[in-house]
Amino acid sequence: MRTTDPEQIDFRKKFELHDKVIVISGACGLIGRAFCEAAAQFGAHIVCADIPQADPEKFAQHLSERHGRKMIGFPLNVAIKTEVIALREKVLAEFGRIDGLVCGHQNKSHLKFEPFEDVSEDNWDTVVEINLRGTFLLCQVIGCYMAEQGKGSIINIPSTYSVVAPNQNLYAGTSLGCPAAYSASKGGIDALSRYLASYWAARNVRVNMITPHGVWNNHEKQFEENFARFSPMQRLSYNHEVAPALVYLLSDASSYVTGDNMLVEGGWTVW
Numbered sequence: 001m002r003t004t005d006p007e008q009i010d011f012r013k014k015f016e017l018h019d020k021v022i023v024i025s026g027a028c029g030l031i032g033r034a035f036c037e038a039a040a041q042f043g044a045h046i047v048c049a050d051i052p053q054a055d056p057e058k059f060a061q062h063l064s065e066r067h068g069r070k071m072i073g074f075p076l077n078v079a080i081k082t083e084v085i086a087l088r089e090k091v092l093a094e095f096g097r098i099d100g101l102v103c104g105h106q107n108k109s110h111l112k113f114e115p116f117e118d119v120s121e122d123n124w125d126t127v128v129e130i131n132l133r134g135t136f137l138l139c140q141v142i143g144c145y146m147a148e149q150g151k152g153s154i155i156n157i158p159s160t161y162s163v164v165a166p167n168q169n170l171y172a173g174t175s176l177g178c179p180a181a182y183s184a185s186k187g188g189i190d191a192l193s194r195y196l197a198s199y200w201a202a203r204n205v206r207v208n209m210i211t212p213h214g215v216w217n218n219h220e221k222q223f224e225e226n227f228a229r230f231s232p233m234q235r236l237s238y239n240h241e242v243a244p245a246l247v248y249l250l251s252d253a254s255s256y257v258t259g260d261n262m263l264v265e266g267g268w269t270v271w
């Protein structure tokens with residue numbers, strides 16, 4: 001609206017996702033579940049996309065019953081283009097439109113820490129293929145549809161470890177680690193997101209990022225203690241602390257925001 005008078009604006013309405021159709025990959029994961037619940041609470045229809053083993057259809061049915069609104073699940077591998085195209089076609093057949101895309105998947109094999117000297121090409125390729133190629137394909141297949149429609153919001157998920165390097169002391173005395181392939185794939189997601197933000201800005205498709213950090217998931221005690229020592233806020237975060245950023249970036253509240261990487265990292269990178 002062309003006005004300088006803020007009283008003409010219903011600011012709460014700007015955050016609504018009422019009847020918007022939002023596709024979320026990695027929907028059944030730790031952060032994905034919080035993304036789905038938060039967007040659903042703000043009125044969205046959620047398309048839960050995840051690998052078959054995660055049973056996204058069952059999760060979508062649960063969300064649908066909980067919110068009394070149509071939600072669908074779609075099993076796929078985001079790294080396979082035909083499956084991503086099938087996802088888009090299914091959503092358009094069921095809802096007739098797609099308003100938002102959230103690329104929240106990740107490959108887990110990076111958690112099996114290999115020292116950099118020993119990283120196998122296979123492990124490298126798997127991480128990059130799923131994290132980066134999967135995000136590329138979702139953006140290409142669904143983002144192109146949005147660009148044709150002249151509207152849409154895409155949110156990709158890089159990592160603190162594409163912003164700064166991992167502090168190796170964080171992992172002392174734990175079985176955890178952060179391999180280079182994870183950082184590299186996330187750096188690619190960051191660069192791709194900025195590229196697309198510029199590429200599609202004039203088509204009214206906004207492309208932003210959310211960078212979570214240290215989201216609590218019953219971590220080893222030693223890891224939690226180490227994390228507290230290196231974090232300005234001295235604690236891990238929770239998935240429900242990440243999800244509100246998604247509501248903002250999906251909604252009209254962020255209508256003039258594109259190419260942004262919203263850091264939800266407790267100040268990890270400020271010192």
Ligand SMILES: NC(=O)c1ccc[n+]([C@@H]2O[C@H](COP(=O)([O-])OP(=O)(O)OC[C@H]3O[C@@H](n4cnc5c(N)ncnc54)[C@H](O)[C@@H]3O)[C@@H](O)[C@H]2O)c1
Nearest residue numbers: 026028029030031050051077078105106157212213214215
């Ligand atoms: N948890 C954290 O502390 C943290 C920190 C920074 C960034 N991130 C990022 O946030 C996102 C979500 O993280 P999370 O902790 O919820 O991860 P998670 O492992 O709990 O969930 C990831 C989901 O992706 C799905 N997935 C894996 N391979 C897939 C494929 N080929 N196709 C479709 N789906 C696939 C998994 O089944 C799973 O449900 C990831 O991109 C992750 O890298 C997480």
